[in-house]
Amino acid sequence: MEIHRFEKLWLGVGLVLIVGLIATVAYGAVGPGVAMMDDDGGTIDPETVADGNYEQANFKSPGVRQVGEDEYTAHVVARQFLFEPGTQEPIQVPAGSEVTFYVTSPDVVHGFSVVGTNVNTMVIPGQVAQFTTQFDESGEYGIVCHEYCGAAHHTMAGTIEVVPQSQFNSTMTVGE
Amino acid sequence: MATIDDTATDTETGEEYATPPEERSAYLDRYPSAARIVRWCFLVAFGALGVGGLFGMIQALHRTGVFRGFVSSSDYYSVLTGHGVLLVLVFTTFFIAGLFTWAVTQSLEMDLPRPRLAVTWFSMILLGTVLAGTAILGGLVDQIPASADVLYTMYSPMQAHPIFYIGAALIIVGSWIAGANYFLMYRDWRAENAGERIPLQTFMVLTTFLMWYLATVGIAIEVVVFLIPWSLGLISEVNPLFTRTLFWYFGHPVVYFWLMPAYLIWYTILPKLSGGRLFSDPLARVVFVLFLLLSTPTGIHHQYVDPGIPEGFKFVAMTNTMFLLLPSLLTAFTVVASIEHGARQNGGGGLFGWLKNLPWDNPAFSGCTLAGLMFAAGGFSGMINAGMNINYLIHNTLWVPGHFHLTVGTASALTFMAITYWLLPQLTGKRIRNYTIASIQPYVWFIGMFLMSNAMHRAGLAGVPRRTAEPQYPSQGITFEGVVGGVSEMRLQIAIGGVLLTVSLAMFLYVIATTWLGPRSERIRVNGRIPKPLSSADDSPRVLDNMKLWIAIAVVLVLLTYGPPVASIVADGIFAGGSAPVPV
Ligand code: HEM
Ligand SMILES: [Cu+2]
Ligand SMILES: [Cu+2]
Numbered sequence: 001m002e003i004h005r006f007e008k009l010w011l012g013v014g015l016v017l018i019v020g021l022i023a024t025v026a027y028g029a030v031g032p033g034v035a036m037m038d039d040d041g042g043t044i045d046p047e048t049v050a051d052g053n054y055e056q057a058n059f060k061s062p063g064v065r066q067v068g069e070d071e072y073t074a075h076v077v078a079r080q081f082l083f084e085p086g087t088q089e090p091i092q093v094p095a096g097s098e099v100t101f102y103v104t105s106p107d108v109v110h111g112f113s114v115v116g117t118n119v120n121t122m123v124i125p126g127q128v129a130q131f132t133t134q135f136d137e138s139g140e141y142g143i144v145c146h147e148y149c150g151a152a153h154h155t156m157a158g159t160i161e162v163v164p165q166s167q168f169n170s171t172m173t174v175g176e
Numbered sequence: 177m178a179t180i181d182d183t184a185t186d187t188e189t190g191e192e193y194a195t196p197p198e199e200r201s202a203y204l205d206r207y208p209s210a211a212r213i214v215r216w217c218f219l220v221a222f223g224a225l226g227v228g229g230l231f232g233m234i235q236a237l238h239r240t241g242v243f244r245g246f247v248s249s250s251d252y253y254s255v256l257t258g259h260g261v262l263l264v265l266v267f268t269t270f271f272i273a274g275l276f277t278w279a280v281t282q283s284l285e286m287d288l289p290r291p292r293l294a295v296t297w298f299s300m301i302l303l304g305t306v307l308a309g310t311a312i313l314g315g316l317v318d319q320i321p322a323s324a325d326v327l328y329t330m331y332s333p334m335q336a337h338p339i340f341y342i343g344a345a346l347i348i349v350g351s352w353i354a355g356a357n358y359f360l361m362y363r364d365w366r367a368e369n370a371g372e373r374i375p376l377q378t379f380m381v382l383t384t385f386l387m388w389y390l391a392t393v394g395i396a397i398e399v400v401v402f403l404i405p406w407s408l409g410l411i412s413e414v415n416p417l418f419t420r421t422l423f424w425y426f427g428h429p430v431v432y433f434w435l436m437p438a439y440l441i442w443y444t445i446l447p448k449l450s451g452g453r454l455f456s457d458p459l460a461r462v463v464f465v466l467f468l469l470l471s472t473p474t475g476i477h478h479q480y481v482d483p484g485i486p487e488g489f490k491f492v493a494m495t496n497t498m499f500l501l502l503p504s505l506l507t508a509f510t511v512v513a514s515i516e517h518g519a520r521q522n523g524g525g526g527l528f529g530w531l532k533n534l535p536w537d538n539p540a541f542s543g544c545t546l547a548g549l550m551f552a553a554g555g556f557s558g559m560i561n562a563g564m565n566i567n568y569l570i571h572n573t574l575w576v577p578g579h580f581h582l583t584v585g586t587a588s589a590l591t592f593m594a595i596t597y598w599l600l601p602q603l604t605g606k607r608i609r610n611y612t613i614a615s616i617q618p619y620v621w622f623i624g625m626f627l628m629s630n631a632m633h634r635a636g637l638a639g640v641p642r643r644t645a646e647p648q649y650p651s652q653g654i655t656f657e658g659v660v661g662g663v664s665e666m667r668l669q670i671a672i673g674g675v676l677l678t679v680s681l682a683m684f685l686y687v688i689a690t691t692w693l694g695p696r697s698e699r700i701r702v703n704g705r706i707p708k709p710l711s712s713a714d715d716s717p718r719v720l721d722n723m724k725l726w727i728a729i730a731v732v733l734v735l736l737t738y739g740p741p742v743a744s745i746v747a748d749g750i751f752a753g754g755s756a757p758v759p760v
Contacts, residue, residue: 028565041483118569126417154644
């Protein structure tokens with residue numbers, strides 16, 4: 001089988017491109033440590049969450065809590081058609097701290113995407129989406145549900161309010 | 177500008193016709209029973225395309241806020257379900273079943289030997305379409321007590337009426353029988369032609385279908401074992417992550433089921449339309465074998481941001497995905513080289529001067545070429561999708577529909593429309609009418625898609641979500657900021673592009689309908705003969721024709737990449753982890 005000179009050249013260039021693309025992803029993972037959505041969050045019984053029995057489902061009641069110096073957790077329930085917290089009251093986090101989110105759904109599949117950032121995850125019933133992020137600048141960020149979740153899907157959105165450390169009030173930790 | 181392929185001019189009337197005129201309706205006369213089934217397939221395919229396209233326009237106007245009078249925002253999702261199912265399941269499956277019937281019969285030089293089998297698969301896919309279609313329509317019409325606004329991805333626990341899932345299952349099983357039809361013909365041919373190389377078009381059909389059989393196992397299990405019993409109330413819970421994974425196991429290779437037929441056209445017909453012939457038959461075979469091997473073990477790249485799947489498995493899928501670029505890159509090379517070769521045969525010269533010597537006024541040629549051009553752009557946005565970390569920026573945003581309207585929505589759909597201008601005369605003995613409209617149609621599609629998809633890509637980068645009736649969120653005060661240009665300008669482009677696309681579709685359907693309903697012509701413009709490639713199959717290693725070997729390797733690759741993640745997901749219980757069904 002004869003392969004033309006130009007074809008060989010093209011093949012070579014193509015392979016270099018492919019290996020290059022893989023290398024950038026690998027570098028992203030080990031170099032700057034771009035964290036990927038993983039299975040760390042574990043599984044959960046969606047019906048227990050639906051009943052509001054968060055503790056029983058091994059899921060803290062929705063809200064933001066301080067767990068260390070500059071370390072916080074945010075438990076969020078995404079349900080038809082709101083984020084709790086997020087929609088009725090904003091998710092308030094202090095600027096510059098590490099916030100680990102735990103997001104789950106008691107009903108259907110939802111999305112959790114923070115507009116203008118690369119915080120983006122699916123929320124699948126039975127699974128807890130766990131990821132850690134940091135908001136450096138204070139201000140408001142929008143959260144949208146970007147997975148079709150029913151007739152009012154387009155109304156499902158929320159807000160993250162990033163406030164300076166000094167102003168952070170931990171009223172959201174009441175559920176403790 | 178070059179003239180239409182293989183034509184000569186009648187000195188008396190000044191009309192162009194195919195040479196030799198006796199071959200006017202060669203395919204139709206030689207393979208009448210195949211021609212009939214292909215015509216039926218095309219009829220249904222274009223019906224689905226017309227309705228689906230109209231839904232597309234409704235969506236483009238609704239979600240940009242230009243006009244929201246067609247449906248309410250909560251009914252938007254029924255329209256969107258119809259758009260997806262009609263275009264990516266019904267239109268493609270019927271068109272491909274027809275195209276492949278044409279390709280196999282003409283390359284093996286035998287008429288469809290089992291017309292009854294053909295009627296079986298045709299009716300089965302049609303019945304499936306009617307059932308699924310009824311359920312989708314039920315979302316819009318109160319009188320129909322069913323609904324299925326679960327979109328074509330049908331993620332559980334959102335639940336559709338059982339007839340939707342049964343319809344989907346019939347479409348898949350019907351396509352399996354269509355494939356059996358091709359394989360049986362190949363066996364008949366092999367019995368008479370021991371030791372010969374498989375004709376190229378048949379080779380492409382068989383590899384595509386092997387890939388399809390392997391890929392559809394996922395959705396068949398999902399629908400038949402889980403979703404149908406669950407929607408009938410026989411089981412109460414299904415694992416949402418597991419059914420999702422089964423869906424995407426199928427959901428990625430299905431895109432190659434749409435693309436490989438377009439490649440078949442680009443490899444075997446386009447070179448001739450541009451005035452030349454295919455460069456290398458062996459390389460074309462290598463490309464199709466690579467698709468067979470690599471298409472399936474990649475679906476997890478649609479689940480990069482899913483919780484519950486360890487990062488390592490995502491990385492493996494990403495690596496396979498990147499290697500899957502290779503056959504497409506090779507195709508890009510061959511197609512461009514073949515067109516250039518054709519143009520030079522037509523007397524074209526210079527570095528780019530040869531471009532002038534191509535038949536840009538022949539819609540079959542211009543359609544395929546413009547489709548190929550847009551596919552290159554779609555390929556680039558696809559590389560971004562495949563990059564595990566950049567994916568976080570664009571996952572489930574409007575970027576994604578921007579991407580696949582270039583790939584399936586143009587590379588496949590426009591190629592299929594364009595080649596119909598070339599196939600229909602052979603299938604009906606009728607000359608294309610309203611040829612001027614036909615000549616302009618692919619360009620209108622190109623402009624419409626250019627506007628719609630570039631704006632969708634940019635809106636996606638700004639974070640505008642997909643599958644949303646009203647991406648405005650006024651009460652949350654969410655604003656999307658474009659990197660270049662404002663959101664209102666993007667909205668306008670999407671709306672104008674969507675309207676142009678629908679206009680182009682109407683032009684296509686008008687030309688096809690008037691041709692089809694018109695009388696048979698004395699002379700048609702096309703001649704169906706396909707010239708031999710420059711480098712023929714005899715130059716290629718025999719192992720390429722060893723289908724058993726390739727499918728075995730493909731299965732092993734699937735087991736290696738899917739075995740561990742599926743095992744880890746089902747460890748939580750295949751019927752557990754779900755919540756109660758949520759009917760919509
Ligand atoms: C008249 C031409 C077309 C127009 C105006 C159009 C318009 C649109 C728009 C605006 C959306 C986005 C809806 C949303 O996310 O809210 C969409 C989605 C989609 N389109 Fe098209 N489209 C056209 C043709 C096609 C073709 C030819 C195909 C495939 C063969 C196709 C396949 C799809 C699919 C699969 C979706 C995604 C559905 C989903 O996300 O579930 N479209 N279309
Ligand atoms: Cu939602
Ligand atoms: Cu939603």
